[in-house]
Amino acid sequence: MAAAEDKKMFLVIESGNVAQPFRWSAGTYGSKFLTEIRDNKKFWGIKCPKCGKVYVPIRSVCGPCYAEMTELVPVSDEGNLITFSVVSFGFVDPSTGKQKPVPYGYAVIKLDGADSYLIHYIDETDPEKLKAGMRVRAVFEEDGKRTGSMMDIKHFELI
Amino acid sequence: MARAAAVVGTGQTRYANRRDDVNIPELAREAASRAIEDAGIDPRDIEAVVIGSGPEVFEGVNRPDLWVGSALGQAGRPVTRIQTGGTSGAGATIAAFYHVASGLHDVVLAVSYEKLSDGIPSYSFSTLSDPFWDRGFSSGAAPLVGLQSCQYLARHAPKVREDHGAMVAVKNRKNAMRNPYAQLQMEITVDDVMNSSPVASPIKALDCCPLSDGAAALVIAEERRAKKMASRPAWFAGLGACSESPYAPNIDMAYPESCVRAAQLAYQMAWIYDPVRELDVAEIFEAFSFQELIWTEALGLCNPGEGGRMVESGVTAMEGEFPINPSGGVLSANPIGASGMIRQIEAAMQVMGKAGAHQLPGVRKSLAHSWGGVVQFSTVTIFAGEL
Numbered sequence: 270m271a272a273a274e275d276k277k278m279f280l281v282i283e284s285g286n287v288a289q290p291f292r293w294s295a296g297t298y299g300s301k302f303l304t305e306i307r308d309n310k311k312f313w314g315i316k317c318p319k320c321g322k323v324y325v326p327i328r329s330v331c332g333p334c335y336a337e338m339t340e341l342v343p344v345s346d347e348g349n350l351i352t353f354s355v356v357s358f359g360f361v362d363p364s365t366g367k368q369k370p371v372p373y374g375y376a377v378i379k380l381d382g383a384d385s386y387l388i389h390y391i392d393e394t395d396p397e398k399l400k401a402g403m404r405v406r407a408v409f410e411e412d413g414k415r416t417g418s419m420m421d422i423k424h425f426e427l428i
Numbered sequence: 429m430a431r432a433a434a435v436v437g438t439g440q441t442r443y444a445n446r447r448d449d450v451n452i453p454e455l456a457r458e459a460a461s462r463a464i465e466d467a468g469i470d471p472r473d474i475e476a477v478v479i480g481s482g483p484e485v486f487e488g489v490n491r492p493d494l495w496v497g498s499a500l501g502q503a504g505r506p507v508t509r510i511q512t513g514g515t516s517g518a519g520a521t522i523a524a525f526y527h528v529a530s531g532l533h534d535v536v537l538a539v540s541y542e543k544l545s546d547g548i549p550s551y552s553f554s555t556l557s558d559p560f561w562d563r564g565f566s567s568g569a570a571p572l573v574g575l576q577s578c579q580y581l582a583r584h585a586p587k588v589r590e591d592h593g594a595m596v597a598v599k600n601r602k603n604a605m606r607n608p609y610a611q612l613q614m615e616i617t618v619d620d621v622m623n624s625s626p627v628a629s630p631i632k633a634l635d636c637c638p639l640s641d642g643a644a645a646l647v648i649a650e651e652r653r654a655k656k657m658a659s660r661p662a663w664f665a666g667l668g669a670c671s672e673s674p675y676a677p678n679i680d681m682a683y684p685e686s687c688v689r690a691a692q693l694a695y696q697m698a699w700i701y702d703p704v705r706e707l708d709v710a711e712i713f714e715a716f717s718f719q720e721l722i723w724t725e726a727l728g729l730c731n732p733g734e735g736g737r738m739v740e741s742g743v744t745a746m747e748g749e750f751p752i753n754p755s756g757g758v759l760s761a762n763p764i765g766a767s768g769m770i771r772q773i774e775a776a777m778q779v780m781g782k783a784g785a786h787q788l789p790g791v792r793k794s795l796a797h798s799w800g801g802v803v804q805f806s807t808v809t810i811f812a813g814e815l
């Protein structure tokens with residue numbers, strides 16, 4: 270059967286432009302983490318009482334130990350690049366509905382004082398200029414523009 | 429101790445970019461009917477149904493089991509649905525195995541499907557991440573595997589190179605030419621892959637799996653029934669599943685603990701000490717070419733850093749000493765929720781001697797692998813021709 274004929278024969282029902290809003294509770298520690306970034310441009314981690322590992326972003330359970338964490342510790346806004354990818358195809362940010370301009374740098378970062386990894390953008394789009402282990406620093410959104418989300422950090426930059 | 433159980437029949441649809449001639453239940457039914465027919469049984473012999481499919485948001489139908497089940501002979505029977513992303517299909521098989529191995533049921537059908545053309549995968553993917561930390565950056569599978577591949581290449585350079593990924597893409601697309609169900613059957617060169625458009629460094633267009641519509645199904649039976657239904661059933665010899673948390677301390681995407689652990693569990697259960705010697709073939713979930721190298725190492729089929737050599741020397745080719753993905757793998761078709769089960773079906777068919785034009789000679793034991801989540805879930809299934 271020809272492709273053109275197929276199209277006429279088989280119906281496709283479209284959903285239309287539906288939108289379903291949600292509201293997500295960030296929780297006690299998640300709220301603390303995000304408000305500290307918003308109000309003070311400071312990163313906080315949370316420390317496992319059993320293994321001593323520090324998690325950033327904050328979560329309340331250390332998976333491997335299955336231990337509840339309550340001790341907040343300050344961590345640096347500088348760290349190391351663990352791995353990266355320069356992304357060349359666009360995607361729609363589900364929270365804004367806007368297309369992310371390409372290419373952009375995508376990175377796994379370990380902040381000084383933390384043991385876990387953080388995902389964010391890096392403002393370098395030439396993969397040849399990036400290398401695991403490089404030093405990076407958070408670049409915050411300007412005062413008054415931060416809203417209490419990970420986007421309050423515009424991106425990380427190479428030091 | 430679990431009862432012995434085996435795959436006695438398998439069914440697949442042809443994998444295609446778009447199947448407008450069927451809706452989701454019809455797509456799933458196509459594979460289910462073929463599996464039932466292949467097992468040579470009456471649909472009424474099926475005692476329970478397990479469905480595996482990816483995230484609901486891929487197709488925009490919440491609780492698809494409400495809709496799909498009746499097309500699969502669910503009426504009057506227990507039904508379970510498994511959803512763990514890329515490992516959904518393999519998970520459905522494992523759950524169906526539990527049904528039989530536990531002694532609760534004698535004959536169980538596992539079906540998996542995905543109809544990615546019903547949605548917009550790049551939108552759906554970004555809603556899979558948690559809304560606080562990852563969602564703003566979550567741009568789909570390719571950037572994630574870009575991070576993984578970059579970490580892997582950096583660790584093993586210059587032993588493993590970017591063109592080793594390209595060699596996997598060439599090999600698997602060529603193998604797919606012998607698989608009637610494959611979506612991408614291509615004769616391409618390493619240069620074609622290296623020169624294809626950048627997607628998420630180091631991943632290029634030809635390093636990526638396609639988006640697919642498709643379904644797969646298999647029938648599992650206990651020992652006595654299995655021996656009646658199939659001349660050479662594929663016995664479950666080993667199973668392993670493991671998960672870990674994304675971006676946690678010490679998580680290593682270039683040598684994922686979940687995959688290493690799942691393999692160890694499966695080898696232990698199957699009494700396998702030297703996997704590359706004792707197994708004859710592996711079907712592994714390489715959604716992106718570099719992943720075949722990474723999984724080959726994590727599954728213990730070679731030492732860390734040797735993945736490149738495995739493909740370059742031809743060991744993993746169809747004619748090699750240890751063929752990997754003779755079906756063409758996920759690089760040749762990826763209906764996500766079904767892909768893990770397709771690996772199991774292909775591995776089982778090799779043991780049953782039913783793989784057709786891509787059948788390898790004398791397969792006694794085979795391995796099927798799948799991964800899902802943020803390189804976070806892994807499953808390993810081992811089939812044997814002898815109990």
Ligand SMILES: [Zn+2]
Pocket residue numbers: 317318319320321322331332333334335336
């Ligand atoms: Zn701990």
